[in-house]
Amino acid sequence: AQKVTQAQTEISVVEKEDVTLDCVYETRDTTYYLFWYKQPPSGELVFLIRRNSFDEQNEISGRYSWNFQKSTSSFNFTITASQVVDSAVYFCALSEASTNAGKSTFGDGTTLTVKP
């Protein structure tokens, strides 16, 4: 069975601080995909990144960066110089790398509040 754990339920930071959201996963699959989604107060789920299990390169996209470490089954997400608009719930998700790839297992989400 697959499981995604986001241990941080809520995080509050002040604007311009860096913040890291943790994600730890469990799976028996050797090939899988990891995702991060942002859910702002308006409710939609916004895709941020996909990482496959064979690609452990860290990725940076603007103020966002992701650290994938297969050895510790972690896929952490860092926001540098946070902004008020980053306030949202962030979900980490795991899916099989197969025809069921869209059947994702989500973590419980981390609510990030960025204060001015």
Add this chain to the structure above:
Amino acid sequence: AAGVIQSPRHLIKEKRETATLKCYPIPRHDTVYWYQQGPGQDPQFLISFYEKMQSDKGSIPDRFSAQQFSDYHSELNMSSLELGDSALYFCASRRATSPSGNTIYFGEGSWLTVV
């Protein structure tokens, strides 16, 4: 670029009524997924369709049914609604055969309130 379209965006129904949610996937996407997100909870997978056939089933109640039509749009039918069905229902789509086929794209969701 065209995204996943869901309708209606908001729906209010009374207990024991029936509701139908519609999902129009991104053009050329052949796979549709339905998720249910209760208040303060993470999205839970309900059901998926690939090429108009049900491909997987999650925690979907027997009172719910869904199908994918020839134009690839999908409908989620919910009958005998209960208060606990109040949730945000997401549809997502992907194109299974594309290089990025393992990325699914979510619609904006349909808010169902059962009173």
